[in-house]
Amino acid sequence: MFEKKMRLDALYLFYGKMLTDKQNEIMDLFCNLDYSLGEISELNNISRQAVHDTIKRTEKVLENYENQLGLYERFSDKQKAFEKILQLIEEYETTHSESLILDVRKIIEKEIE
Amino acid sequence: MFEKKMRLDALYLFYGKMLTDKQNEIMDLFCNLDYSLGEISELNNISRQAVHDTIKRTEKVLENYENQLGLYERFSDKQKAFEKILQLIEEYETTHSESLILDVRKIIEKEIE
Structure with missing residues (x-):
């Protein structure tokens, strides 16, 4: 559940x-400001x-963009490479x-080839 | 001119x-296969x-996506960070x-914060 929300937040970003505009208004409250469904419901009457x-429909729209473009996945792979490098550097700082x-x-050579 | 084509290739990617489909057909020949306008013209009659x-119009469409999403710029920034790290590693290998x-x-800490 938590991972699902994390993914939705990232895809929305x-x-x-x-x-x-209407989708954005609701998703901004849900993803960026972490409002609950009840709070968004009250606020928007x-x-x-x-x-x-609306959130479910918008999630499908966002997943569809990711299916088409796959840019979040490419971006996540880069982040994982940075994290791996940091881990190696930390190990180096201890062991030399x-x-x-x-x-x-x-x-790095794999990332920039 | 060369940089403009490089950017178009990247945005198309x-x-x-x-x-x-029609835009894709022409852009694939122009960007991925480096066909000239004349060659694409003959091939498509x-x-x-x-x-x-078509290429000019499609370029505008692609630039519009980049204006909205800015994902190519974010991605380029990551690549520059990898290149900078490689440069530092090479320097380290010489100077220790x-x-x-x-x-x-x-x-790295800046990239994954």
Whole structure:
């Protein structure tokens, strides 16, 4: 559940600009400000079910953009590479093993090829 | 001119999936296969001017996606960070100056914050 919300937040950050104003209004409250369905329902004077349906529909729109473009996945892969490099650097700072620096180089060369 | 084509190639790679089949057909020849306008014109049995106009219109569509989403710019920034790290690693391999490893760490921490 938490991971699902994290993914929705990320997809909204990536593709939110492609949404309609109405979708954006609700998704901004839900994703960026972490409002509950009930709070969004009160604020917009619409039923909780309508909020739920809008979020579900918008999630499909965002997933569709990701299916088409796959840019969030590409971006996540880059982030993972940075995290791996950081881990190697931290290990190097403790052990001073030169082979770790070679491992860093290999990751980078793969990323920029 | 060369940089303009490089940018178009990159934007096509990023947002090409959002184009129509007809736009894709021409852009694939122009961007991925490096066909000239004349060659695309012959192959598709349309005028050189029509090919030119399609490419110009499609370029605007792609630039519009980039204006909205800015994902190519974000991606380029990541690539620049990888290139900078590689440069520091290469410098380290020559000088073995530990401060270069600290510089690598700073770049990564900025990227994954």
